[in-house]
Amino acid sequence: MACIDDKGNLTATAKKILTAVKDQSLTAEDVANEAGLPLFKVRSSLRDMASMGFVFQNGDSYQLNEKAEKLLNRGS
Amino acid sequence: MSENIQNTQEQEVRSLPRIGSKAPAFEAVTTIGTLKLEDYKGSWLVLFSHPADFTPVCTTEFMAFQEIYPQLREMNTELLGLSIDSVHSHIAWVRNIEEKFGVKIEFPIIADLNKDVAHKYGMIMPEESSTEASRAVFIIDDKQVVRAIIYYPLSTGRNMDEILRVIKALQTTDKHNIATPANWKEGDKVIVPPSPTQEGAEERMKDENLECVDFYFCKKQL
Numbered sequence: 001m002a003c004i005d006d007k008g009n010l011t012a013t014a015k016k017i018l019t020a021v022k023d024q025s026l027t028a029e030d031v032a033n034e035a036g037l038p039l040f041k042v043r044s045s046l047r048d049m050a051s052m053g054f055v056f057q058n059g060d061s062y063q064l065n066e067k068a069e070k071l072l073n074r075g076s
Numbered sequence: 077m078s079e080n081i082q083n084t085q086e087q088e089v090r091s092l093p094r095i096g097s098k099a100p101a102f103e104a105v106t107t108i109g110t111l112k113l114e115d116y117k118g119s120w121l122v123l124f125s126h127p128a129d130f131t132p133v134c135t136t137e138f139m140a141f142q143e144i145y146p147q148l149r150e151m152n153t154e155l156l157g158l159s160i161d162s163v164h165s166h167i168a169w170v171r172n173i174e175e176k177f178g179v180k181i182e183f184p185i186i187a188d189l190n191k192d193v194a195h196k197y198g199m200i201m202p203e204e205s206s207t208e209a210s211r212a213v214f215i216i217d218d219k220q221v222v223r224a225i226i227y228y229p230l231s232t233g234r235n236m237d238e239i240l241r242v243i244k245a246l247q248t249t250d251k252h253n254i255a256t257p258a259n260w261k262e263g264d265k266v267i268v269p270p271s272p273t274q275e276g277a278e279e280r281m282k283d284e285n286l287e288c289v290d291f292y293f294c295k296k297q298l
Contacts, residue, residue: 002109029118040115040154041108048109 003048010071013037017045018054018064018072025061092198095225099123099216100196104158106184107166111156113220120153120243121216124234125199125209129161129169133233137211138170139179144236152218153243155183159209160194163187204230215243217250252298265295 003014010018016035020026028046032039046062049055054068064072093100099121103112113121124141126134138157145155159166170181188194188209199209211228223246228234245256254266270292271277277291288294 038149038154039118040111043115044109044111047112 003045003052003054009074013041013045014049014054015072017042017049018068021055021062022064022069022072025058025063027060028062031062093196093214093222093225095222097222099214099220099222102193102196104186104188104193105163106156106186107163107170108184111184111186113216116154116156116216117220118218120151120218120247121156121214122148122153122239122243123156123158123197123214123216125158125194125197125212127205127208127210127230128159129165130172133231134159135169135173135177137233138173138181139177140234140236141183142179142181144240145183147240148243151240151243151247157183157185158188158193158199159185160188160191160207162189201227213239215239215246217246248298254296254298257295265297268294268296270294 003011003017005011016037017031020031020034026034028043029039031037031046032042035042046055046057049068050057050062053065054071055062056065099113101113103110126137128134141155141157148155161169166185166187170185174180186193191200194200194209197212197214199212200206201210204210208230210230211232211234213224213226213228213234214222215224215226217223224242226234226239226242241261244262245260248262248266249255252266253269255269257264257267260266265287268280268286271280280286280294281288281291283294286294286296
């Protein structure tokens with residue numbers, strides 16, 4: 001679970017990615033551009049977060065799952 | 077018994093990817109989480125192995141790889157390290173490199189404890205060491221095809237300029253359909269592939285844009 005730190009908070013990378021897909025459905029490429037992160041890192045993180053239910057996938061696009069919004073707002 | 081050892085070694089040799097073949101797929105635990113080869117689709121990748129964390133030659137190499145990382149990224153190329161060590165060992169080592177040498181390692185490193193990726197890529201040379209990966213470099217293009225393979229022994233650190241040069245040469249070849257001569261560097265003249273027909277060879281000798289010594293040896297400036 002590379003997207004969660006030892007205190008149960010989102011890592012900086014996970015926060016950037018979830019913020020990018022908060023109000024819009026984006027592809028991994030779009031997220032990488034918007035968040036300014038390397039594409040391989042975004043693909044890996046999105047896969048991780050999809051398996052944990054933080055985002056849901058529709059075709060090639062990802063969007064924030066409402067249930068994960070609390071986690072996104074925590075500590076911000 | 078000795079037959080078994082021979083069979084095992086033959087299998088390892090057979091698993092070595094070849095230039096032009098699809099790079100073997102993998103899913104591996106790394107210092108940034110789980111990575112798959114397919115995560116790198118669309119960018120070039122330098123997948124390299126090192127014998128062990130906390131060893132001097134590897135430490136110099138890691139700092140040197142980090143130094144060229146910005147240049148590689150400008151060339152749409154990512155770096156991915158590998159050794160048969162744990163993630164915690166990798167983390168401790170990169171923290172140590174930052175603390176002792178002031179160099180922050182920014183690229184991920186595969187923790188290949190079960191040697192899964194090392195075996196797929198033929199990174200272990202059993203005659204040299206069966207517990208450590210040799211210094212292998214696989215240059216994989218944006219379509220996940222192996223384009224170049226370089227091996228160094230345990231005792232010899234790699235040359236970063238050569239790795240940069242090979243990638244630049246391959247990308248120039250792809251873009252302009254040319255080849256590059258010995259010791260080529262960006263800006264040097266390139267080789268025009270020989271014409272496969274006699275007519276084409278004769279026309280080529282008349283082409284004023286080319287510098288031809290003979291029909292098979294023509295250069296041009298890009």
